[in-house]
Amino acid sequence: MKTSHINRSCGAAWLSLVCGLTCLPDHAHAATLFQDTFSGSSLDSSKWTQNNTNAWAPSSLQVANGAATFNFRPIITTTQSFSGSIQITGSFSLGNAAQNESLLFVTRSTGSTAGNSKEPAGLRFRFNNSGVDLEFMTGGNYTSIVGQQSFALNNNQMYSFSIVDAGNQASVSINGSTVLSASLDPNLGGGQGKFSIANRERAAGTQVGPITVSEFSVVPEPSALGLLVLGAGSLAARRRRK
Numbered sequence: 610m611k612t613s614h615i616n617r618s619c620g621a622a623w624l625s626l627v628c629g630l631t632c633l634p635d636h637a638h639a640a641t642l643f644q645d646t647f648s649g650s651s652l653d654s655s656k657w658t659q660n661n662t663n664a665w666a667p668s669s670l671q672v673a674n675g676a677a678t679f680n681f682r683p684i685i686t687t688t689q690s691f692s693g694s695i696q697i698t699g700s701f702s703l704g705n706a707a708q709n710e711s712l713l714f715v716t717r718s719t720g721s722t723a724g725n726s727k728e729p730a731g732l733r734f735r736f737n738n739s740g741v742d743l744e745f746m747t748g749g750n751y752t753s754i755v756g757q758q759s760f761a762l763n764n765n766q767m768y769s770f771s772i773v774d775a776g777n778q779a780s781v782s783i784n785g786s787t788v789l790s791a792s793l794d795p796n797l798g799g800g801q802g803k804f805s806i807a808n809r810e811r812a813a814g815t816q817v818g819p820i821t822v823s824e825f826s827v828v829p830e831p832s833a834l835g836l837l838v839l840g841a842g843s844l845a846a847r848r849r850r851k
Contacts, residue, residue, distance in 0.1 A: 639696065643689055643804075643822040647677050652685065658720065660684045662727040668808075679704070679712075679808035679815040684729055686720040686805040687822075694775040694825050697804065700818035703738065704808070705764040711809040712736045712817075716774040717745075717798035718805040724749030729805040731798055734772050734781055734789075738762050741781050741788050745797055754779075758789045767818065 645656050651672050652659055661668035662682040670683040677685070701712060718731035723746060730746045732754075740762070743755040760783055762768065771782040776795040781788045804822060808815045 639823040639825040641821060642691060642695070642824050643687060644820070646819040647672050647675050647817075652677065656688060657685045658688060660686070660722060662722065676816045676818050677806075679806075679817065680813040682727075682808055684722065684805060684807040686718060686729065687803045690803050691716075691822060691824070694773070695804075696823045696825055697772040697774075697820065698770070698823070699820040700767050700769050701736065702767045702816040702818075703736070703762055703764050704814035704816075710737060712815050713805070713807040713809065714772055715805040715807065716772070717802040720803045720805065723747065724751075728809075729807050731802060731805065732774060732779070732793075734779075736762065736770075738764070741783070743779060743781075743789060743791060747798065754793065755789055755791045760786075760788045765814075767816070 643656070645653060649672060652670060659670060660683070661670075662684065668681045668683040670680070670685065671678045695716065697714065697716070703712060704710070712735070713728065714734045714736070715729045715731040716734075718729050721730060722728055723730040728746070730748070733744050733746055735742050735744065738761070740757050740760040742753070742757040745752045745754060758781075762783075768783050769785070771780075773780045774793075777793055778791070779793050780790040806817055806820075
């Protein structure tokens with residue numbers, strides 16, 4: 610009877626410990642790594658490098674009134690590299706020169722361009738009038754990760770967005786609504802790199818507002834921590850009684 614009681618007690622202690630480990634919530638602690646408010650009259654060269662491609666017309670980028678305006682195909686890439694789980698928040702407005710041309714937000718970027726399109730390689734979150742999709746490009750080859758997720762985006766309307774690249778997961782929210790969520794290979798692209806923004810083809814007038822890149826880590830709530838401590842403490846007590 611005594612042995613059975615100890616076994617049952619140990620089982621309960623293990624249950625508390627396992628629950629403490631597996632029931633950790635998805636709350637995160639974020640720290641700002643990079644920020645640009647585009648408050649000046651030109652691109653901040655200490656934060657970005659710019660690469661213009663000329664597929665349809667001369668590319669250009671203007672900075673004014675807290676926004677960067679992309680005409681045709683400019684590409685800007687952070688001088689800073691990021692590793693670990695990152696979140697990019699900001700705002701954008703699609704240009705009105707052509708329907709369904711894309712605005713690209715690219716993580717895990719080397720800052721170089723690839724393929725005939727001369728676009729930034731890496732994990733590419735593509736926004737256009739019809740919604741958002743996700744693909745990876747390296748050496749000019751595209752791999753689709755998530756097909757287009759429908760979300761109507763009007764030209765010349767400002768939207769807030771959030772992009773998360775958590776290594777093994779990615780997500781996109783627009784105006785607070787989750788549009789895309791996917792599992793990823795955490796080693797795709799090495800899991801680290803720079804952040805690029807690019808405009809496609811004829812979509813002149815696309816605007817990107819202030820951008821913030823944050824690093825986050827999941828932290829358990831006090832209740833989950835309490836379960837963890839309780840489970841570990843109960844196990845230690847049962848062992849001493851044997």
